[in-house]
Amino acid sequence: MNASINSSSYPQLASSSGFTLIELMVTIAVLAIIVSIAAPNISTQLANQRVKSTTAILNNALKEARTESVIRRQPLVLSYDNNSDDSGIIEIKTAATINTYSYDAKSIIKPPQATITFEPSKRVDAAVTYTICDSNSVGSPRQIMVSAVANITSQLGGTC
Template sequence: MNASINSLPTSLRIASLGFTLIELMVTIAVLAIIVSIAAPNISTQLANQRVKSTAATLTNALKEAKAESIIRRQDIELSIDNSNHALTIEIENLDEDELASYSYSAQNTIETDEEIDAVMFKPDKRADAVTYTICDSKNASSSMQVIVTAIASISVVTGGTC
């Protein structure tokens, strides 16, 4: 016996429209489960993006320091200032005139394996060899390394320990 909805009285037709409370609660529970699965992946992606952004900023600063050294025909120093949460990368000549300044995310750290706190670029296309490791405050994110060789070659690789 198939009864069409048109043969029902008006009061029953109105009562059958819409969603029940149980249907809405089940839908909300399913959405909550999906969000709880996706949330950690999103936060890890954001942390990885911050690391990539800081690595790009450091690479650009190193390349600018190298170019300025060649153009000005003088030694140029790049230093990283972590004092007082300044979080800046500064490019200076030997007279300590600031040529450029870059800032990076407060949630990132830039560390070196060596005891070098600044890298010096020379006009004959040489530099102090140093490896910078960039990490995020979130441990699940990947780290990156910016490597400066003695012949002033600058490269970025994924890896390193924080």
């Protein structure tokens, strides 16, 4: 009696252990569909995050330059350089460099001029609008406006 129970249960165990080739192929196909839907959204989110980060860095640098020019009672120049391979550079300087910021090399800052001078009288040499874009064109650009009286505002928008 024991031999008949053991011989009938063995084929059932062998047939239910593991996956068939069809089951594996269907699972891989479903995963491929999910990844193809999610991949464009992830790249857009990464591009938008780089733009937000660069906007925050530039905004902080502009505010620091404005404040430092009043505290030091001398004009300060803020300049940037997009041409670096690893990261872009924003510098605040008089005769010597006061502070340096770096931002992602995939972010691009587009103003009509590469420098802006903050005066101790809480003014700038010329009003400027910076547009921050990502090298991946799917990212949403942002703008930072510096008025003639050194008022700094940020908003979503602009063209790259």
